[in-house]
Amino acid sequence: MLEFKNVSYQYDSEDFDIIDKLSFKIERGTFNSIIGISGCGKSTIFRLTNGLLKAKSGEITIDGISIQELKQYCGYMPQKDLLFPWLTVGENVEMPLNFRGKISKREKRNRAEQVLSDVGLQDCADKMPHELSGGMRQRASFARTLLTDSELLLLDEPFSALDFLTRLSMQEWLLDQCMKYNKTILFITHDVEEAILLSDNILVVEKTPISELKKISVPMEYPRTRKMLERRDILELKDELIDKLRAQMTV
Amino acid sequence: MNKVNKANLPAAIFIFFLLIVWEIGALKMNASYILPTPIQIIKKIWELREALFTVHLPATMLVTGVGLAISVVLGLALAIAMDSSEIIRKTLYPLVVATQTIPITAIAPLFVVWFGYGIWSKIVVAVLMTFFPITITVYDGLRSARLEMAELLRTYGARRAEVFRIIKIPCALPYFFSAVKMAVPISIIGAAIGEWLGAQSGLGYFSRRMMSQLDGAGVFAPIVLLSAVAMIAVAILAVIEKKCVKWRGEN
Ligand SMILES: Nc1ncnc2c1ncn2[C@@H]1O[C@H](COP(=O)(O)OP(=O)(O)OP(=O)(O)O)[C@@H](O)[C@H]1O
Numbered sequence: 001m002l003e004f005k006n007v008s009y010q011y012d013s014e015d016f017d018i019i020d021k022l023s024f025k026i027e028r029g030t031f032n033s034i035i036g037i038s039g040c041g042k043s044t045i046f047r048l049t050n051g052l053l054k055a056k057s058g059e060i061t062i063d064g065i066s067i068q069e070l071k072q073y074c075g076y077m078p079q080k081d082l083l084f085p086w087l088t089v090g091e092n093v094e095m096p097l098n099f100r101g102k103i104s105k106r107e108k109r110n111r112a113e114q115v116l117s118d119v120g121l122q123d124c125a126d127k128m129p130h131e132l133s134g135g136m137r138q139r140a141s142f143a144r145t146l147l148t149d150s151e152l153l154l155l156d157e158p159f160s161a162l163d164f165l166t167r168l169s170m171q172e173w174l175l176d177q178c179m180k181y182n183k184t185i186l187f188i189t190h191d192v193e194e195a196i197l198l199s200d201n202i203l204v205v206e207k208t209p210i211s212e213l214k215k216i217s218v219p220m221e222y223p224r225t226r227k228m229l230e231r232r233d234i235l236e237l238k239d240e241l242i243d244k245l246r247a248q249m250t251v
Numbered sequence: 252m253n254k255v256n257k258a259n260l261p262a263a264i265f266i267f268f269l270l271i272v273w274e275i276g277a278l279k280m281n282a283s284y285i286l287p288t289p290i291q292i293i294k295k296i297w298e299l300r301e302a303l304f305t306v307h308l309p310a311t312m313l314v315t316g317v318g319l320a321i322s323v324v325l326g327l328a329l330a331i332a333m334d335s336s337e338i339i340r341k342t343l344y345p346l347v348v349a350t351q352t353i354p355i356t357a358i359a360p361l362f363v364v365w366f367g368y369g370i371w372s373k374i375v376v377a378v379l380m381t382f383f384p385i386t387i388t389v390y391d392g393l394r395s396a397r398l399e400m401a402e403l404l405r406t407y408g409a410r411r412a413e414v415f416r417i418i419k420i421p422c423a424l425p426y427f428f429s430a431v432k433m434a435v436p437i438s439i440i441g442a443a444i445g446e447w448l449g450a451q452s453g454l455g456y457f458s459r460r461m462m463s464q465l466d467g468a469g470v471f472a473p474i475v476l477l478s479a480v481a482m483i484a485v486a487i488l489a490v491i492e493k494k495c496v497k498w499r500g501e502n
């Protein structure tokens with residue numbers, strides 16, 4: 001569905017291409033995690049995909065069509081939840097609908113309430129964001145991302161700011177959601193276990209500048225449980241990934 | 252309400268104490284043409300109530316009001332212009348700062364020559380003193396809108412004007428109220444200075460006339476009136492602010 005073809009990108013303040021002739025493909029309906037050490041350029045790949053950054057060369061396509069000709073083709077959930085503190089949770093969640101042509105107030109409200117109850121925040125539409133806990137905020141932010149109505153979702157470390165236990169429950173929650181919505185998901189994390197638990201494929205950033213993403217399929221069937229992480233082959237996979245990342249740290 | 256009263260109690264007691272010290276000190280000095288007692292001032296206000304409240308207070312309020320209105324419009328326009336473009340900011344910022352280095356009391360007599368004895372020379376003084384804090388504070392408010400929020404909105408398909416309406420205005424609103432609350436007393440002082448330097452009516456003019464008659468209480472009476480008006484205006488603004496701004500800063 002999503003394809004990068006020889007994409008290069010350079011930040012103005014740097015003298016090298018942080019993304020260097022990168023090519024990769026994402027299949028429709030799959031969950032893909034990008035893992036790599038901090039500062040390696042993961043978020044940059046997202047910002048190229050959602051059009052906030054323009055590639056220096058190469059092409060990014062969705063179903064064969066260049067993203068420059070497309071609008072509103074992906075739902076981007078940034079690293080911080082970025083709920084607007086002056087709006088209610090409901091108004092926050094329906095925000096993407098404001099840019100989708102004429103939709104009545106009633107309908108927007110209905111859709112916001114629907115999606116909020118999907119993420120387990122049924123009575124929160126009229127609350128203010130600061131009245132929610134960290135995990136609830138992330139779920140509200142996810143609900144807002146869902147209302148972009150895009151098939152492709154870009155989730156940038158949605159759980160990295162959460163405490164350990166909340167994070168576990170959010171991961172399980174996301175597994176459920178994915179079964180329900182059948183979206184194509186790109187997910188950034190630097191937590192190897194999280195990547196294994198959630199993904200069909202893991203894309204490893206092995207070095208910066210990024211010229212290649214090493215694709216590793218996770219041999220685990222659905223529905224998944226945390227127990228499966230204790231399987232031998234999975235433990236080996238985990239060690240292999242950690243070694244790959246660690247190799248980069250020492251360079 | 253009870254809470255508010257309790258919170259203000261120490262301040263009220265302290266002020267009352269100061270007034271008593273003043274009263275006793277001034278009585279001892281017995282030179283009311285330089286230092287009148289508070290009771291003498293109150294009596295004076297009562298004696299002169301007709302001239303003060305029907306002629307001079309309205310005159311000063313007119314200057315203050317018009318000056319403030321011009322400052323708000325000018326300040327907002329400058330702040331928005333500086334926020335919208337780097338070049339405009341670089342061009343205007345030093346100029347705006349430069350206006351604050353003008354020794355206004357020294358050149359205000361010139362304004363009388365340029366703009367006449369009418370209200371405009373006073374308005375110019377008030378505007379020169381107030382538009383600066385408004386410009387800078389509102390500009391900071393517009394800046395405080397986080398880039399990431401604007402970017403997120405862009406990925407939903409929002410245009411620049413929509414980003415401004417949805418994010419910049421709510422972010423700048425608390426700053427705007429701070430700016431106006433600051434500007435009200437300054438504007439009143441500006442108007443009074445303008446009148447002091449040359450006018451046919453207004454509390455500043457009145458105070459000066461009393462000075463030339465060596466009437467100490469008469470000098471103080473309009474000044475006390477000005478402070479009272481400034482405090483009432485700021486209190487009213489605080490009430491409006493409470494209604495409009497439901498949040499302040501994040502976290
Ligand atoms: N606006 C920018 N201008 C210049 N350099 C930037 C900019 N944004 C990011 N970079 C650089 O690009 C590199 C990659 O940044 P990016 O945000 O993609 O990292 P990341 O992999 O998402 O890291 P993290 O896991 O910490 O979020 C960083 O080393 C950073 O210094």
Ligand SMILES: [Mg+2]
Nearest residue numbers: 042043079156
């Ligand atoms: Mg990042």
